Amino acid sequence: MELRHLRYFCVVAEELNLTCAAERLHMSQPPLSRQIKQLEREVGADLFERGPRGLRLTATGQFFQQHALQILEKVDATLDATRRMARSKRMMFGIGFVPSVFYGQLPLLVRGLRQKDNVELTLAELTTVQQIQALKAGRIDLGFGRLRIDDPDVAQEILFDEPLMAALPAGHPLEGTTPTLEELAAYPLVLFPAKPRPSLADTILGMFRRHGLKVNVMQEANELQTALGLVASDIGITLVPEQVKRVQRDGIVYVYLADKSITSPVICSRRKGEVPSSIMQEANAILEVLVENRRSGRYP
């Protein structure tokens, strides 16, 4: 599949008429018909129902259309942003983070770093694995994740171990308790992040597995807030790091787990063997203060 297939498909989906769509695309109708058929073969599903007065999107086609539009939108946005960036002259300092560390200290670090002039700070939501890759490739300079990864080129430092809590729909039978993993395993689970893997999701699944427990993953979500929305919608329960409970939402209660050893580390990753730049030194100094504050309870 190529982008032209998505471009052709989206125009056809809007027009619901191959002849008109071909005109819009400045091509003739037969090759467009063939390209759409080729796309359907590759997807392995009919995206359109054919009729004598044009086409109708199938339910699958409607679904595909949403995502195809998003892909094309992101392609355009990426081209635009890349062109803008090529014209920019500022010094880049990139920070990668998994979303579940963005509720704690990270905003304070960002706030501190932003006071530096002549620096273009970029924040990128990346899994820990992606952070390792991004560090090695030079795309980011600091990473904040949750997984321990052994890599000869990357140094990982555990900032602290953070307890995991269960996020439950309000009114849940376990509300007000300090449940065991076994008790939690009896209920459907909302797992996040869905992709890419491995991630905190795998840490959680592994934890259940090591206790010989099977879990029913009812739905997966990429965004923590979407996961919490699903919990609020009574689709299941989820496990979150402690700092997430700062973000109170209606319809959700948080409970501590019976097993206090169930924690998730907040890990800072840096490239090995690099002489720290002035920005890196600044970041390290701010981090030291933040970790000390947490240790001493001044910043829970």
Add this chain to the structure above:
Amino acid sequence: MELRHLRYFCVVAEELNLTCAAERLHMSQPPLSRQIKQLEREVGADLFERGPRGLRLTATGQFFQQHALQILEKVDATLDATRRMARSKRMMFGIGFVPSVFYGQLPLLVRGLRQKDNVELTLAELTTVQQIQALKAGRIDLGFGRLRIDDPDVAQEILFDEPLMAALPAGHPLEGTTPTLEELAAYPLVLFPAKPRPSLADTILGMFRRHGLKVNVMQEANELQTALGLVASDIGITLVPEQVKRVQRDGIVYVYLADKSITSPVICSRRKGEVPSSIMQEANAILEVLVENRRSGRYP
């Protein structure tokens, strides 16, 4: 630009060696060299620096790589999901929503509808404009948005008007006040959602404009939580509907505006002239209860 350009680029970016990348891609080195050059021409920027011992990503190239990977990931995910959906046989009922209405009643509606058997409920984050298009195309069946849009095929119902509030970094000079738009305009603004437009972002910009005020849009974000993260990072302030203040975050305070007429409607959109299905009737009944609860203060 086609997906193959992104595929080639990503492999080259990983290998940093055209010869090795060509091997991985099962092609020879010269056409790969040309395809990368073609991509660079289309992007209008060098993505690699060439050297006698291989390539190095430029800063622009690093940026492009992040996004290219995301695009390819989304393409794969879309194909997978589309194939799964083609195999699914359940009845679809789609709800589209702008994120800023997902903090209030929507989770309760979803929770209510999920109790129906044989229904596949899909939630799609869409702008109000996209919801209109999606309703007409049959991709969703209900839409919850913020913008009034006149369309002969879609009926819009204002559920209620919701006050807008300002989200400020903690310690902000305006903390604890009820500021005017003029006072707010003096500070940098974080605008969301960035794309697609028009959206609540345009409503907010239009509001400032109508008061003859110029605002400095410091940064745009697509996600509300990302916008709040940016506010917490002291990048600027943002305006949010009242229900968002339920989601408390460290580093952020919410203040009511002096002008109480500054509101944002929560609008429900449906296809016109359709006999409501049993699911739609159920949804309508739940909505009626939710709106009545809000009116009577039982559910703020």
Add this chain to the structure above:
DNA sequence: GCCCAGCCATACCCTGGAGGTATCATGGAG
């Protein structure tokens, strides 16, 4: 009920571009 127009699908054709080989230039390692 018939006819015609609009629409999509298929057959056949052409050519531009993707990918091949051959080869050159450059620079770093030994």
Add this chain to the structure above:
DNA sequence: CTCCATGATACCTCCAGGGTATGGCTGGGC
């Protein structure tokens, strides 16, 4: 200084994207 690895360019082949021609089907209009 030499050799080798690497990327770029020149030239070539062939296939797939897009063209025209045409057929079949169906619904709307008369």
